Amino acid sequence: MTSSTEPAVSIRGLSKSYGKTEVLHGIDLEIARGATTCLIGPSGSGKSTLLRCIAFLEEATGGTIHVNGRPLGFEERPDGKRVRLGPQRIREVRSGIGMVFQQFNLWPHMTALGNVTEALVTVRRLSRKNAEERGMAQLRHVGLEARAHHYPSELSGGQQQRVAIARALALEPKILLFDEPTASLDPELTGEVLNVMRKLGEEGMTMVVVTHEIGFAATVGQRIAFLDHGRILLNGTPGEVFSDPRHPRLTQFLETYLDRGAAMLLKPA
Ligand SMILES: Nc1ncnc2c1ncn2[C@@H]1O[C@H](COP(=O)(O)OP(=O)(O)OP(=O)(O)O)[C@@H](O)[C@H]1O
Numbered sequence: 226m227t228s229s230t231e232p233a234v235s236i237r238g239l240s241k242s243y244g245k246t247e248v249l250h251g252i253d254l255e256i257a258r259g260a261t262t263c264l265i266g267p268s269g270s271g272k273s274t275l276l277r278c279i280a281f282l283e284e285a286t287g288g289t290i291h292v293n294g295r296p297l298g299f300e301e302r303p304d305g306k307r308v309r310l311g312p313q314r315i316r317e318v319r320s321g322i323g324m325v326f327q328q329f330n331l332w333p334h335m336t337a338l339g340n341v342t343e344a345l346v347t348v349r350r351l352s353r354k355n356a357e358e359r360g361m362a363q364l365r366h367v368g369l370e371a372r373a374h375h376y377p378s379e380l381s382g383g384q385q386q387r388v389a390i391a392r393a394l395a396l397e398p399k400i401l402l403f404d405e406p407t408a409s410l411d412p413e414l415t416g417e418v419l420n421v422m423r424k425l426g427e428e429g430m431t432m433v434v435v436t437h438e439i440g441f442a443a444t445v446g447q448r449i450a451f452l453d454h455g456r457i458l459l460n461g462t463p464g465e466v467f468s469d470p471r472h473p474r475l476t477q478f479l480e481t482y483l484d485r486g487a488a489m490l491l492k493p494a
Contacts, residue, residue, distance in 0.1 A: 231294060233258040233400050233431040234279060238288035241274055248274055250455045251288065256400070256433055256448075261426040263442035264435045266452035267478050272435040275452070276402050279433065280324045281315065292318050293399060323398030327405040329385045331377045337364060337388045338373040341395050349396070356395075363391035367421050383414035387421055394425075401425065403434040419445070437482055443467055451475055 234256035241249040249271050256262050256279075264272045277283040279290060281298050287307070290297040297318045301307050331340045338360050345356035364370050367387040377385050386406060393401060403422065407415040419438065423445050426432060436442055442449055442463065449466040451459040453474045459466050466475070 231258070232256055233293060234433070235291040235294075236279070236288070237290075239275070239278060239285050239290065240287035241271075241278060241283060242286045247286075248455050249278070249285070252455075252457055254450055254457060254460065256431065258431050259429045260447040261422075261432045261434060261445055262448040262450065263446035264433065264450050264452060265437070265439065265442055265478070265482075267474075267481070270452040271455040272452055273404055276404050276433060276435050279400075280322055280402050281319050282324070292321060320396075321399040323393035323396055323401045325386070325389050325393050325401065325403045325406050327408045329377070329382075329389045329409070331385055331388060331392075333377050336374050336376055337369060337380065337384075337391075340377070340388055341392045344392070345395055359395055360391070363395045364388070366394060367391045368417075381414055382410045383417045386410065386418045390418075390421055390425075400431045400433065403432065403436070405435050405437065407436070407438060439479065439482055451478070453478075 232255035234254075236252055236254040236256075239249055239252040240247060252275060264275060266272055274283060278285045279297075284298060289299055289301055289307070295318050296310060298315055299307050299309055332343065335343065338357060341360035341363055342353070342356040345351045345359060346353060351359070361370060361373060364373050367390055369384060369387055369391065372380060372384060372388075377388070380388065390406075406422070407418050410418065415438070419441050422432065422434070422441075426445055434442070434446070444463075446463055449459070449461065449463050450457050451466060451472075458474060459472060467479075
């Protein structure tokens, strides 16, 4: 049983090394249930690595992650030893986590509906009819029912990303992770993707979003974690993190990345 006040994801002392280089240094972070948490920070600060550890696409080198109270991938035994869990326990916890990538990663030879239903049929073992019903419902959710039978090459980048979101939603995740979901899109196409994400947030989906869209983070993120050099320097509500940016690294970062929307928002009256 999970209570509504328990964090959806609880990260303790998480570290990650590539070879001898440690890129995450003892991250502690709680991801609030039913809220949108944005991970922001300079290029190379470790945002994507942290997100990929939460998706278990990368295995952390130290520390633990609990998802809805259950250990993901590794657990710490009472004697302090960190052990890798068996594949079944890993699969069970991972199945509650959905991921949306910067590059959409759609199958080019499948229609939008085919992309959304593929894993439902092959992994979740739904009948084709049930999978298509669920797939159409999710395409409707992202406003793309009319494009269900189009191939990715016939869709705009924004539409392809919305198909990727529908595909993740069809697997009924408890937590949805986004890795720079608008970074590959022309500026005029980012709005439609951000609007879908905003709607999911309003519906109570737990989301973690790596983004350079500071305006989106400031307006839609309920929690903001600012990473720098593999550490979380600031963590709080947008008001707490943005309204008084006295931290020199944050100020420097905002000056570099601030988009127009955020500049308006953060400008003193
Ligand atoms: N597969 C890998 N092998 C070796 N080093 C890696 C690997 N992936 C990431 N790194 C390094 O880890 C550090 C953190 O990278 P990461 O991609 O997590 O940063 P980021 O904050 O998401 O950056 P960006 O905003 O540019 O995407 C960087 O120094 C990067 O070079």
